[in-house]
Amino acid sequence: MDTLAHTATGSPAAMPAMAPPQLDLELRGIRKRYGDFTAVDGVSLKIRKGQFVCLLGPSGCGKTTTLRCVAGLEEPDDGGILIGGREVTKDPPWERDIAMMFQDFALFPHMSVAKNVGFGLEMLKKPKAQIAERVQQVLKSFEIASLADRKPGSLSGGQRQRVALARAMITEPRILLLDEPIGALDYSLRETVMLELKLLQQRTGISFIWVTHDQNEAFSLGDLVVVMNHARIEQQGAPEDILQRPATAFVASFVQGNNVFRGRVVQAADGLLRVETAAGSFLVPGSAQAIGSEVSFSVRAENITDLTGEHHLNQLTARCTTVEYFGSVRRHIFERPDGELLKYDQFGAYAARIAAGQVAVLGWRPQDTVLHTGAAG
C-alpha cells in the first residue's frame, strides 16, 4: 500500500509514531456517467483515520454521487474505492463498513424509534437481549430515550435527526457518510447540531464525510475541505488553505469574501507579475507565468482598505453601491470599472467611513493577492 503520498499533507494530528498512518478511505480516479452526463470525473481522495471531511460544491457538482459511490449505492464506471485498505469497488453497500445519514433522514416509517435504531445490529444478527440493551444505551446518549416507542411520523425535525444519527452510529462504522445532514433542519437548530456532530466525531474517532453546499458548514466543521465543481475536485485542503489560498477562480468565487479578477500578464519582475484586467492593472505575486498568459487572481474583502498608503500598490477607484452591517463587520459593495462587484470588509464596530453612493479609492498590497495556480476545470 502506498503510504508516502499522504504523509506530507494535512495537519500533524496525533498519529502513532510506529504505525504508518492508516487510510480509512481512498478513491482512485473514480468516474461515473449517466448517459451523456458525467457526474463524477476522475475523483481521487485520501482520507486518514478519524478525519472530518467536507465535500463542498454547488448542486450538481458530483459531491453526492461521490458519496453514493463510497456507500456502494452507485457503482463507478471506472476507478477504485478502498475502505480501510480493502478494495470494495464492486461490493454491495451491506458489505461495506460504512453507515449513511440522508438529508431527509430516511427513517423507517413503519418501525418505532427503538426498532429503527436497532436495525443495524439486527442485521448483524446480534442476540435480541444484547440489541435491546445497546439500543437503550444509545437512545440515552442521544437523549431520545423517551421517544423509544414513537413512530418517526410523530417526531419533530430535530428528533428525527437524532434518531437517524443514532441509527447510523450504533454499529460504529469505520466511516459515516452524511448527505446534507442538517439541510432539513430549522435554521435555528443547525448551529447546535453542527457543534454536537463535531464533538461526537471527535469523541468517537469515526471518519465523517459530510456533503454540503454550505461553506459555513464545510469551513467550521471540516479538517479537510474538498471543493468540487463540474464533476471534479477543484481544490482540497484545510479550511485555511482554501480560504486564504484558493487554487482556482472557481474556488475563489465560490468561497465568500473573495474578489476575483481575470487578466493577462504584461510584465514580470522580482517575483511580481503585472496583470492587465478590465478593472485596471494590478501587481500579483508569481513568477512561473509567461508574459501574455491568461491568469486569474483574487483578493479577500478584508485585505482591502480605503486608507491607502504607499505599500498599497494595487488601487482602484469605485463607487460604493451599498453597505451591509453585520455587527462585527461592515461590508461595502462597490461597482468595479469592469462592471463586477467588489467587496470590501471593514472590521470592528467603528463608525462608517464610506456611505452608499460615495466614490472611494481602494487599495491592497500585492502580497495580499492570491494568484490561482490550480488547474481549472
Place this chain on the structure above:
Amino acid sequence: MRLGWKLRSNLVGWVLGILTVAFLAYQWLPILTLGLLSFAGPTGGTTFPMNGVSFHWYEELWQASVMNDFKPPLLRSSLLAAACALTTIVLSVMAAQAMRGKFRGNSAFFYLMLLGIMAPGILVGFGFAIMMRLLGVELSWNTTTFLVHVSWTLPFGFLTMLAVFNRFDSRIEEAALTLGASRITTFRRITLPLILPGVIGAGLFGFSLSYDEYPRSMFTTGPDQTLPLAVMGQLDRQLTPEIYAIGTTTTVFSLIAVLLCTSALWAMRRSTSYRKT
C-alpha cells in the same frame, strides 16, 4: 344583490353533492332491488309487487337440484378468483419493481402490459380458445380460464403497484442497504410492509375482476362452469328469484371481503402514518 364568492362556491358544492348522491343511488338501487326480490315468497315472481316475504329462494339455493346446483360453480369461481388474486399480487409487484429500474424497452413493456385492459374480452377469450385447440390443450376452468383471467387482472394490479412505487421514497430502502440489509432483507423488512396497502389493493382487483368475469370465461372454461357462466345458463333456462338470491349472497360476501381489507388497511395506515417534511 350580489352573492359573495364563498356563498356561491357553497351553493355549487351543494349541487355537486346532490348529483353525487343521485349517481350513487343509480349505482346501488339495482343491487338493492335484486336483494329485495330475492326475499320473495315461494310463488314469487321476478318483478314487483312481491308475492310475500320468505327465505324460500335461499333454501332452494342451498338444497340445490341436479339441474341448477350453484355450489360447485361458486367454489370454482372462488378458488379461481383467489388464485388470480395471488398471481396478480406476485406478478404485478415484480413487474412494477422492474419498471422502477428503467430497463431497456420499459415503455414498450408498459404498453404491452396494458394491452390486457384494452383488448376486448370476447376476442381474447375466443382467440385463446382457438389457440389452445390448435395446441391440443384441453379447456378447463383451473388451467385455461385461469391464464386468461390473469391476463385481465394483471394490468390492473400492475397500474396499482406503479402508482404505489411512484410515491415510494427509495432512500428508505437505501438507508436499509447501508445499515447492512441485503436486497432481499430490505424488500422483506422495509419495502413490503410499506407497499402492503397497494399489494392488498392489487389482490382485491385480481379477486373481484376474475370472480365476475364472463366474456373471457365463455370460450375457455370447458365442461365445469364458473359461477357467472352457471348463472347465465340458468337465466337462459328459467328466471326465478333464486338467481337474485345468489346475486345477493355473492354481493354480501364481496362487501365483507372489501370491508375487512379496508379496515385492515386503515389500521395499518394509522400505525405507519408518515409526515413528509
